[in-house]
Structures are given as C-alpha cells and as structure tokens.
Amino acid sequence: MKKLLSRTWDLFSSNIFAVVLIALLAAVSLLGTVIPQKEASETYFRLYGEVFYRLFSSLGLTNLYASPFFYIILALLGLSLFACSYNRLMTLLKGKGDIYRWGSFFSHLSVLIIYLGAVYGNLAGFSGYDQIEKGKELTAPGGIFSVRLNDFNAKFDAAGRPLTYTSDLSVMENGQEVLRKTISVNDPLAYNGLKFYQSSYGLNGILEITGHGGKTERLPIYKGSCATYTGTGQMFHIEELFPDLHFLHGMAVAVYEPTKAVAFLIAHDDRSSENVGWLAAGKPVRWGKYNLKLASAVEYTGLQVKRDPGVRVVYLGFLFLTVGVGIMLYVKH
C-alpha cells in the first residue's frame, strides 16, 4: 500500500506525466471549439444527425467544459501541480534554492490558487440574468436591497452603429436611495458583494388584439416573441419593437429618445406567413378580421447579476503567475 502511494506520488511528480496532461488538456479544449457548445438539440441534429448527436451528448461533448471527463483532466493536472509545487517547496526549505526555483514554485502554486479561486467562486457565488423595466425595482438576490432603473439610454451614430449603452441605477434600502450610478458595458455597479453588469436592453410591450367576436386580448410582447390570439390560435410574430423609428437608407434605425414605440408584425400559421407591417403605439391597425393595437411599451435594461467571492483569489493567482513566470524566464541564473 505504501509502495502504491509512493508510486502514485512519483507519477504525479513526473514531468512526462505533466506534459502528457498539458497535451491532453490542449487537445480536449480544442475539441470543444470544433463542436459547438451548449446549443439547442436541433442544431446538433442538423450538424451531425441523430446518432452522432446522441453519442456526443452522452459523452458530454456538447457541454464539454462542464463534463466529468474534463473535470477529471483538470483535477489530474491540479494533483500534478500540487506534487510539483510541494516537491519544489521541500527543496527550497532545505535551503537548496536559487531565485529561479522560487519563480518555478510560485508559477506552479499560482495555477493551484487560480483553481481554488474558481472552485470557491463556483460554490459560494452565483450568476444570473434579470430585467428591470424603467421606473421599476428589482429585489437583489438575498433581499437586503433593491435596484431601480431610473433611465436607460442607447446611443447610435448616424449609420446606426452602437456607441454606448447606459443604465441609470439607484440602490434602494427600505425605500431610501443609498447609491446612484450610471453603469455602462465596462463599468458595472458593485454593492454589498453583488455586481450588476450592463448586458442587454429592449422594450416590453402590450399588444391588444380584438377578434371578430369582439373579444379583446392583452398580450405581453417583446422583440422576437410570438403573440397568440387564443380565441382563434392566430399567431403574430414580433419582428421588431422600437421605442421610436426613423428610416435611413431604407433601413430601420432605433432612436433611443422614446416618444412613440413602433412594432413590426408578421402574422403566421402553420403553413404561411404574411407581413402585417409597422404598428405605431396607440394607433389601431386592421388586419383581416383582427384589430391590432400596440397599447403600451416600456424600456427595460438587461443586467447580468453576480456574486463571485473567488475573483480576488483568482487575481492573487494571476499576480503570482506573472511574478513567478517573470522570475523564471527573465532573471538570469
């Protein structure tokens, strides 16, 4: 038993084993860039057919970086790094070390620290996505405070290319504003261990449909959604939903100083689809036997919300890695 342990330790300490693991990690990571990851099953059906989809899926290749197989490689590499770091430290503690060996020790240790930070962050943190409509509040995870969206702004240049996305946010505690910040894509809001990142934006609208029987249905819509009039099963696809609209070189461009929302609708059933056209807020449009009205539309901002206490640990690992590798490769020995 002792012999087995010592053999195992020798294996994890061996350089060949480490290089093999590095090669294996590179090869498997590569596989994950060739096979699209975390796509809908239809995508895989289309690309590979049913047999290979089932094979790939059962092997975890469609979500490779979270598969047991991948974690095993990472864990083995972690053990190898631990053995290398430990052996180097023992040599150093016996006083047989120069600066190069310290660099080597810190380089290997740093990757272990990054591992620890990643695992800690995964276990103790979380990440999610939320939307806040203008003027509304989002209760932050944990329930201690909430975040209100005062305003959202998207600026575009004359050709319709995005310049900035900004959300004016207030942190509310017991109905009182305790912090106000306008976030943008590279400038998140941090409060009480949570971070809020500008992630997306859009409009939530209400579509009123009145069928020939006179019954009116109020359906929530957003860009890309599909509203179904339950009375007849008629579907309306919301191709576009803008706060306001002007035309430029024949293309529709959003102007984010909303005065009037505009939607573009396509009616469809199982067999065919037909353009309904543009629908301006408050102005009913007749299509076939239906009366369609965009009753209201309100902007929302999409926020990535997360807590990751492991980030600091990971950054410490980054620091050690930079210093360690720098010493190994730049300091003469």
Add this chain to the structure above:
Amino acid sequence: MLNIESNFLIFTVGFYGLAMVAGFLSIAFKKSLIDRAATWLLAGGLVLHTVSLGARIAASGRLPFANLYESMTSFAWGIALIILVVNYIYNVKAAAAAVTPIAFLAALYATTLNKAIEPLMPALQSNWLLAHVGVAIVAYGIFAFSFGTAVLYLVKAKYDAKWLPAREKLDELTYKLIAFAFPFMILVIITGAVWAEQAWGTYWSWDPKETWSLITTLIYLGYLHARLVMGWKGKVAAWFAVVGFLAVIFTYLGVSFLLSGLHSYAQ
C-alpha cells in the same frame, strides 16, 4: 486623412516587399551590402507604416484596434518593429529575412480590408484595450520570429545548408524568443480575463478565442517544459515552435473567421 493613411500603407507594403526580396538575396549571395539594404528597407517601411498608423489614430481619435483592418495593420507594424529589434540584438539576418514575409503579407492583407472608420463598440471601450492588444502584439510578434528561426532550423537540419546560421544558434535563439514572449502571452490571457470580468462579469467563459489562446499557451508551455525540464532540443523543439505559431495564427484569425464568439470581427 484617409489618403495619407492608405497611400502610406501602400508604400509600406512596397518597402516591406523590397526588404523581403533583399533579405532573400542576402541569404543567397552573402553580400553585406544587400544585408544592410534589407534592414534599411524594413526600417524605411516601418517609418512609413508609423505615419499611416498615426494618420489613422488622428482621424479616428482613438487606438487603431476597432476592426480587422486596424488590428491587422497594427500587428504588421509590431512584427516589423520586432524583426528590427531582434535582428539588432542577435544579428540574425537570415532569420529576419525568413520572418519579413509575415510582416509583408499582414500589411498587404490590411490594404485589402475595409478601412471605414467605425466607432469602438461598447464592449471595447475600456482602458484594458491598450494593455490587452499591446501585450498581444509583443507576444505574437516574437512568436512569429521564433517561427522563422524554427523553420530555418528544420531547413538547416534537412539540407545542411551552408548559407544558414549554425543549428545550435537557431535552436538557442528559438528558445530565447519563446522564453521572452511567453510571459507576454500569459499577460494577454490575464488582461483579457480581468477585462472580461469587468465587461461581462466573468473572467473565463470558454469562448473559442479564450480557449484557443489557452491552447496556444499550453503548446508553448509544453515546449518550455520539454526543454527546461527534460532537455529536449533540436527537431522536436523546432516542430513545437512551428505548431505553436500556427496556433497563434488560428487564435488571431481562424477563430474570428471560422468560429463564433465574443471576439468575432465579422458582425
């Protein structure tokens, strides 16, 4: 401004092309005059290239890293500069001649790309852009040079060409270049990770570009381990260096064109 920028870039391509031809001739004829001509043509090209980039920066009012054209001309500029610096330090004319085509082709490719000035998209509006692309230019440029020396090593090993530097010198230089560039490659990943954490709330998401930068790093890591710990030298090491640079090219270009993700230029 576009005229200065694009005309000077065309002159640059001409100078790099002449430097490349002179470099090849100098290998073939071993005349120090042609040697020096190759260096001075490359240096002249770099001056013109700097004017072109300066005009771009002046016209756009920001760093020239917003789209594929700007990125390509910046990388070509970085490679030309690195060839001159490495050649100045180590005096390896043959290797410089072998790498000059990369600068030439990158600059030539840049002339064919869409030069319209576009606003920096919101995700790129960060101080990390300069650090991230800056270290990438250094890392990729030096890896390009190590590719050149490794290729020369393999040529020398196969044909024992008298007109090439000694094998040991090429092997040693390949190692020195990779050892110098590796910490910059680590910094490419670290700056990218810290930036991604700030912009998207995650320092690593296995996006294809990230994954390929990791694969590239792992290949060079393998090279360094094989060499430093196990004493591998020669052909195997040279092939490692060649494959490493192919991975660099794929990380830089292949991912953007063939795979989708956050770094995609084709929007």
